[in-house]
Amino acid sequence: MELRGKAHCFGNDVNTDYIISGKYKFKTLDMRELAKHVMEDLDPEFAERVQPGDFVVAGSNFGCGSSREQAPLALLNAGVGAVLAKSFARIFYRNAINTGLPVVVCDTSQINAGDELVVDLKDGMLKNVTQGREIPVQPLPSIMLKILSDGGLAEHFRKYGTFNL
Amino acid sequence: MGKTIAEKILSKKSGQNVFANDIVVADVDFRMGQDGTSPLAIRAYQAMKGEGICSPERAALVIDHSAPSPLEGVSALHTLMREFAQGKGIRLYDIGEGVCHQLIPEKGHVGPGSLVVGADSHTCTYGALNAFATGVGSTDLAAALISGKMWFKVPETIKFICHGRLPLGVYSKDLILFLINQVTADGVTYMAAEYTGEAISQLSVDARFTISNMAIEMGAKVGLMEADDKVMEWVRAHSDNKFETVKADADAEYFAVKEYDVSDLTPYVAKPHRVDNGVPVGDVAGTPIQQAVLGTCTNGRLEDLTIAAQVLEGRKIHPDVRFIVAPASRQIYLDAMDAGVLKTLVQAGAAVVTPGCGPCVGTHNGVPSDGENVISTANRNFKGRMANSNAFIYLASPATVAASAVKGEITDPREFL
Numbered sequence: 001m002e003l004r005g006k007a008h009c010f011g012n013d014v015n016t017d018y019i020i021s022g023k024y025k026f027k028t029l030d031m032r033e034l035a036k037h038v039m040e041d042l043d044p045e046f047a048e049r050v051q052p053g054d055f056v057v058a059g060s061n062f063g064c065g066s067s068r069e070q071a072p073l074a075l076l077n078a079g080v081g082a083v084l085a086k087s088f089a090r091i092f093y094r095n096a097i098n099t100g101l102p103v104v105v106c107d108t109s110q111i112n113a114g115d116e117l118v119v120d121l122k123d124g125m126l127k128n129v130t131q132g133r134e135i136p137v138q139p140l141p142s143i144m145l146k147i148l149s150d151g152g153l154a155e156h157f158r159k160y161g162t163f164n165l
Numbered sequence: 166m167g168k169t170i171a172e173k174i175l176s177k178k179s180g181q182n183v184f185a186n187d188i189v190v191a192d193v194d195f196r197m198g199q200d201g202t203s204p205l206a207i208r209a210y211q212a213m214k215g216e217g218i219c220s221p222e223r224a225a226l227v228i229d230h231s232a233p234s235p236l237e238g239v240s241a242l243h244t245l246m247r248e249f250a251q252g253k254g255i256r257l258y259d260i261g262e263g264v265c266h267q268l269i270p271e272k273g274h275v276g277p278g279s280l281v282v283g284a285d286s287h288t289c290t291y292g293a294l295n296a297f298a299t300g301v302g303s304t305d306l307a308a309a310l311i312s313g314k315m316w317f318k319v320p321e322t323i324k325f326i327c328h329g330r331l332p333l334g335v336y337s338k339d340l341i342l343f344l345i346n347q348v349t350a351d352g353v354t355y356m357a358a359e360y361t362g363e364a365i366s367q368l369s370v371d372a373r374f375t376i377s378n379m380a381i382e383m384g385a386k387v388g389l390m391e392a393d394d395k396v397m398e399w400v401r402a403h404s405d406n407k408f409e410t411v412k413a414d415a416d417a418e419y420f421a422v423k424e425y426d427v428s429d430l431t432p433y434v435a436k437p438h439r440v441d442n443g444v445p446v447g448d449v450a451g452t453p454i455q456q457a458v459l460g461t462c463t464n465g466r467l468e469d470l471t472i473a474a475q476v477l478e479g480r481k482i483h484p485d486v487r488f489i490v491a492p493a494s495r496q497i498y499l500d501a502m503d504a505g506v507l508k509t510l511v512q513a514g515a516a517v518v519t520p521g522c523g524p525c526v527g528t529h530n531g532v533p534s535d536g537e538n539v540i541s542t543a544n545r546n547f548k549g550r551m552a553n554s555n556a557f558i559y560l561a562s563p564a565t566v567a568a569s570a571v572k573g574e575i576t577d578p579r580e581f582l
């Protein structure tokens with residue numbers, strides 16, 4: 001699975017209330033509507049600026065906070081191709097895999113906003129094309145790769161009717 | 166090799182001999198969803214082409230986050246939940262019953278050794294009953310409803326040993342705010358926390374729930390405690406189900422063991438906008454507040470309301486403060502009524518709202534205005550948490566919240582005891 005996109009940089013501890021505020025998430029199941037407000041409190045122009053396939057790049061503990069799956073879904077629907085962070089909060093990480101949003105654990109400290117990046121999830125390598133350097137990536141456990149490559153847990157269940165990992 | 170509580174429960178439920186970092190598919194005893202997460206779970210169920218629910222009697226949906234509905238769009242989602250629950254034979258706790266994390270234990274659905282998944286991050290609350298209970302997302306919930314199973318990475322465990330006894334005016338909320346401050350918001354990420362020691366066994370079961378509830382605020386997957394006589398008595402009073410308690414082995418392997426003596430702990434307050442931003446109450450005493458909140462799944466139990474009532478007995482809320490009280494369940498509401506606790510709170514000036522999440526997550530029931538300070542017994546003070554990113558939320562114990570409501574500024578409750 002090779003992914004390519006531009007970096008949009010954020011800091012540490014980006015919580016689920018920042019990704020999508022509770023004031024929107026309870027109102028609707030329309031993910032395109034939610035996508036308009038993604039990351040709004042941290043970067044009001046993000047939703048307009050992000051191009052399909054672009055990467056959200058963050059520090060540690062990305063996605064801490066609630067279990068709301070609206071967080072990865074709003075990112076996906078805004079066009080985000082993957083989230084790269086030094087570490088993820090557990091439930092967000094799970095939800096991202098389950099909804100089909102690739103999540104990559106790596107050292108993000110050298111990545112700048114606007115850098116063009118290429119990630120290979122299987123081989124565990126991240127290339128910063130702009131800077132001409134490679135960054136090692138923690139490989140995904142096979143169970144998660146399987147769910148992700150099926151397109152998320154819903155697709156996995158649609159295919160097999162139960163866990164087939 | 167010995168096992169932690171987490172390793173034992175996941176070994177039993179997966180039928181395999183597993184240790185930290187193994188990945189298993191395990192049988193889940195109970196599944197829960199609330200009104201912020203269930204609608205998406207129903208969508209996921211449909212996307213999965215689900216054809217039924219595995220053991221529907223071992224699942225429940227709860228309408229607590231926006232209850233009663235403040236908006237047409239929310240009402241439609243509630244209707245979706247009611248129809249789904251009725252169609253599938255799943256129990257639904259409707260508006261006014263209470264917060265999911267009070268109801269699931271109170272209605273007897275969980276006990277020692279249970280494996281529970283809930284589509285809500287504070288599902289870890291039931292760890293106080295010796296249950297491996299963890300928050301998952303909506304898609305996970307749908308998969309668990311269909312299959313009765315869930316995949317888990319067996320977590321490593323950090324053990325917290327709390328020595329000594331909490332002094333007068335210092336409560337389990339102060340203790341957990343202190344511990345989170347010590348290890349930070351991601352200090353236990355992807356791991357299990359085990360809480361033990363004299364300071365824990367001294368606590369009532371109500372008070373222990375507060376600690377396990379906030380395990381997620383240190384990043385933990387579960388916040389486990391052993392089941393002692395107090396827990397067994399509590400469980401027997403609420404459930405006819407049979408449970409088997411799970412103890413950690415003496416030679417279990419821990420990622421880390423952290424020891425604290427809490428005999429000199431002071432009341433603690435988490436400053437905006439981070440839960441790990443805790444300080445002794447003295448550091449923020451005098452900060453003016455406009456709203457005080459007593460309730461939520463962290464501190465909306467009878468013991469919490471009673472402690473607040475002790476502080477408020479014969480006193481009045483400061484005229485510049487709005488004091489909002491949300492009992493965690495209908496049962497607690499009734500018990501607080503019978504005990505005269507509710508009367509004391511209302512006489513002091515409380516606005517009591519429907520049992521449920523109350524204003525905790527900004528869906529209704531008291532959204533603060535720009536620039537306002539709120540002191541709350543909840544578990545999160547993130548920017549925008551109560552639906553206004555220009556408000557400031559301080560987290561504290563019921564006693565500190567009540568004392569602060571009286572003085573109109575953050576106040577050390579020991580002045581009132």
Ligand code: SF4
Pocket residue numbers: 230264265266285287461462463521522523525526543544
């Ligand atoms: S009371 Fe607050 S933290 Fe608890 S379940 Fe409700 S919204 Fe979540």
